[in-house]
Each structure stands twice: as C-alpha cells, then as structure tokens.
Amino acid sequence: AQSVTQPDIHITVSEGASLELRCNYSYGATPYLFWYVQSPGQGLQLLLKYFSGDTLVQGIKGFEAEFKRSQSSFNLRKPSVHWSDAAEYFCAVGPRYSTLTFGKGTMLLVSP
Amino acid sequence: KAGVTQTPRYLIKTRGQQVTLSCSPISGHRSVSWYQQTPGQGLQFLFEYFSETQRNKGNFPGRFSGRQFSNSRSEMNVSTLELGDSALYLCASSLAGATGELFFGEGSRLTVL
Numbered sequence: 001a002q003s004v005t006q007p008d009i010h011i012t013v014s015e016g017a018s019l020e021l022r023c024n025y026s027y028g029a030t031p032y033l034f035w036y037v038q039s040p041g042q043g044l045q046l047l048l049k050y051f052s053g054d055t056l057v058q059g060i061k062g063f064e065a066e067f068k069r070s071q072s073s074f075n076l077r078k079p080s081v082h083w084s085d086a087a088e089y090f091c092a093v094g095p096r097y098s099t100l101t102f103g104k105g106t107m108l109l110v111s112p
Numbered sequence: 113k114a115g116v117t118q119t120p121r122y123l124i125k126t127r128g129q130q131v132t133l134s135c136s137p138i139s140g141h142r143s144v145s146w147y148q149q150t151p152g153q154g155l156q157f158l159f160e161y162f163s164e165t166q167r168n169k170g171n172f173p174g175r176f177s178g179r180q181f182s183n184s185r186s187e188m189n190v191s192t193l194e195l196g197d198s199a200l201y202l203c204a205s206s207l208a209g210a211t212g213e214l215f216f217g218e219g220s221r222l223t224v225l
Binding site (some may be wrong): 041042043044045046049090092097098099100101102103104105 | 116143145147154155156157160167168170202204206213214216217218219
C-alpha cells in the first residue's frame with residue numbers, strides 16, 4: 001500500500017531564511033509526486049509535481065522539490081521564505097492525480 | 113473563470129441524519145474527486161467520478177456515496193451520520209481525468225453533534 005510520511009508537524013522559519021520540508025513515500029511503482037499548500041479556510045493549491053525526467057522540479061511561488069528515488073524522498077525547498085508562505089503543506093503520492101495519498105501535513109510558521 | 117464551488121460551506125447535523133454536499137467543477141472539467149479532511153486522519157480519498165461514472169473509490173463505508181450529473185456537477189451523500197464524520201469535505205475537479213491537475217474547492221465543513 002502506498003503511504004506518505006511528513007515527519008515534521010510544525011516548522012518555524014524566520015522570514016528570509018531558507019526552508020526545507022521533508023517528505024518520504026512508499027509506493028510500489030514509479031510514483032506521481034505532488035506538493036500542495038493549504039491556507040486557513042482555503043482549499044489546496046498545487047505547488048509542483050513530479051512524474052518523470054529531471055529530478056529537480058520547479059513550482060510556483062519560488063518553490064522547488066527534488067525527487068530522490070534511493071531515499072524515497074521528495075523534499076520541498078525554498079531559498080527565502082516570505083511571511084505569506086505561512087500555511088500547511090501537504091506531500092502526496094499516487095498513480096495519478098485523482099487518487100492521491102496525502103501526508104498528514106507540515107504547518108509552516110514564519111517569524112518576523 | 114470561476115473556480116470549484118462547494119455548497120454549503122458550513123453545516124451542522126445530528127447523529128443519524130443524512131447530508132448531501134454539492135460540488136460544481138470548473139467549466140469544462142469532467143472529472144470530480146472528493147476527499148475527507150480531519151485532524152486525526154488527514155486527507156483521505158473518497159471517490160472519483162468521470163463522465164457520470166465512478167472510476168475509483170476509497171476505503172470508506174457504504175454510508176458514503178456520490179454521483180455525477182451530465183453537466184459534471186457532483187454530489188456526495190453521507191447517511192446515518194456519526195460523530196466521526198465531522199470533517200472538511202473537499203471537492204476537486206480536473207480537465208482530463210487522470211492527467212489533469214486537481215483544482216480544489218474551499219470545502220464543506222460538516223459538524224455532527
């Protein structure tokens with residue numbers, strides 16, 4: 001069965017500092033991997049996705065993620081965090097978009 | 113272009129009642145998926161509809177059902193509500209089923225008392 005682990009429930013980062021959110025997955029075949037962001041009272045917005053090819057993928061809002069098959073990881077990074085990035089971030093894996101298995105999420109807090 | 117619209121946004125029900133939630137996808141999107149979000153279990157896949165046919169179903173009891181209409185609008189129904197059904201129910205639509213990016217609505221927050 002497929003699963004996603006986001007080991008950090010909360011992370012606090014100073015504004016302007018770099019960010020890395022961890023994601024480890026378990027999946028039997030080549031996975032489709034995603035990062036979504038959810039602001040309070042909002043639905044989920046897709047930040048980026050990986051299907052195949054270049055293992056470093058660029059997304060919206062300055063985010064990037066690197067797929068490492070040997071480590072079963074798909075960590076999300078941003079070089080400089082802005083206060084508006086405060087939200088909950090979800091990593092997801094699936095055979096395709098519509099039947100995704102999500103991690104429990106990481107809440108990002110940004111301190112001034 | 114209007115986004116995914118879910119109604120109602122908030123509702124309160126009592127145990128044993130049933131509830132129907134509605135989702136209007138983005139115009140032109142034929143695939144609609146439903147997810148349940150709770151603090152304990154996180155986001156869990158409920159089901160997916162494409163062209164009025166249920167294509168996939170998650171691991172939920174038969175009390176959870178859904179349907180899709182010819183205009184791609186979808187409804188989900190939960191019968192015999194339990195306290196544990198309190199959750200945010202998220203609908204997502206996509207343009208081309210398996211290959212289309214999911215666009216999520218803001219959700220319907222159900223509270224069961």
